[in-house]
Amino acid sequence: MQRAGLEIVGDRRPESSLSTAADYMWFEDRFPDLAEAYCFTLVHKLTPSEVLQRLDGRDEPALTGAEAVVEAAFGLSQQSDGKRQLIAMTAMGPWTLLIEPNGYLGVTEDRALPASAGTRWISHFVNINGLDSFLWAEDSVRRLWFEPIFPDHRWGTTPDELLDVMHNIGFHFGEDSPETDVSPLAAFALAQHMTGVAITPELLEGTTFTCCSAEVR
Template sequence: MTDPDAEFRWLDDVWAGEIYCASFVRDLTPREALTRFGTDASTIEEVTYGKVCERAVAGREASPRALPGYIGAVEVGGWTLIVEPLGWGAAGPDARARISRGTEIVVITRHDYSRQEFIHEIDGETITYFDLIAPELRWGSDPNRWVDAMREVGLDPDHDDSTGPHPEFAFANVFALASKVTGVRFSADMLARSFLGAETNEK
């Protein structure tokens, strides 16, 4: 078994907060990914990761619906990482289908008041979906595709409620799974790169 906690300890500095979404899209540039997401193309600009977070916080404070209205994207090893501080837009079925058209997307969502999700979708088809608090309850066209990888990173795909409570999970485990699905080794260095940021059409 790999040691996700050691490999992804840096996430503690960026995954803080109650709501966050990270998505990995294959073979799309950051600009293409932002466009498919549904951002306002006229607002696309080069920014730092820190500025993406600042704009998302400011957008949520100004939004009547408490939506951040700002996201960022950066290229990582043939994939584009989309970050949504305080958001969860890419987890929606319409957005996933739109972004994954002709390619694939892996979505990790943290939402302390709703679902914590792992989603793998190819060309608009959900391959594997599960809530992180119950990884044994999976659905999709191939819900067992990643069970071996889940075991390797410390997620239990075979939990039986009769044997006891669900084990605690860490987002490090989930990012380790995403790394196995995408073949990309994620590191804190990616957040030091220049991002493209844009305002979303939901505010």
């Protein structure tokens, strides 16, 4: 395992082209409903159908665009009395992207850690109350977990592996208290650094997502 900034996870952008929180400033303006509460997860070398199996999910109708996904997610939550969570998935090279509007299964360790067996699982979450978390799991082991708004406090088997990158991406450490909190956007940039997968407006607007739902435990 090499040091942060080099190829320590695979399919990672080189340090010279490091994305930062500033590259995701569009997210809240372009997708305000999704930005209120979400979980984005990237899973390495598993297809959407394989992820569905690992989460004990069931198929749901495919949907095009984030707006339709958000609407369907809230509809499913109401219909199931909050007992099922919609997950929109699409393959992106060797990774599968999962989007959960108002969801959190991707950062729930009793679901994510078993699902990461034999692979890598990168997930970040924000809810409407301002709670957030970032999880890097690999082969059922928690490599890194932290709250993006409080990056000084990190847990896992390699909590400092990405520390230099985190500083450069835009997380705020120590006494640094900026007027605008960009920690959720920095989480997108960190996930991109670790996977090579960029989340773009065009991806969120134009993709037809394979959808499933999973039980909320």
